[in-house]
Amino acid sequence: MITRLQIAEVSDAAFIHEIMIQAFIEYKQTAAPSSALEESVSSVSDALKDGEQALIAFDDRDEAAGMVRFRLKETAVYFFRLSVVPEKRGCGIAKRLLKALEDYAGQNNKYELICRVREKAAKNLNLYRSLGYSIFDREVVYKPNGVQIAVVFMRKRLERQV
Secondary structure (H helix, E strand, O other), X not given: OEEEEEEXXXXXXXXXXXXXXXXXXXHOOOOOOOHXXXXXXXXXXXXXXXXXEEEEEEEOOOOEEEEEEEEEOOOEEEEEEEEEOHHHOOOOHHHHHHHHHHHHHHHOOOOEEEEXXXXXXXXXXXXXXXXXXXXXXXEXXXXXXXXXXXXXXXXXXXXXOX
């Protein structure tokens, strides 16, 4: 159970990086490993200094359970690297993070959430669809090793506050 959510500080970069690596390590041996695995504490820290933000979820033992990184755009919140530590998956943590991100978006006058997902990541697509996201664009990413990855852009439009 999530008991606390907090917006990260630059000093949390190592913490954010560790959660992300735990969540993405399962993709290390695939033909096209996630670029999340190429990031460093320094690159996360630099991104946070450059306007990126992150939301961290803590469980009832005050242990980090997950996080999501994001940037505020003109009318949207673009989020990425949604990460839940493997032993805490299936407890609604990703949904809780995304709901908190929706609330944060509304508080900052943003009207949609946008993310990019590998088209073959069925569990991720299903999660986002179950929360009201829909696909609005597609692209192919070309990795240096010649592998092509089909990705989709998904969005959820939020109710505008009057």
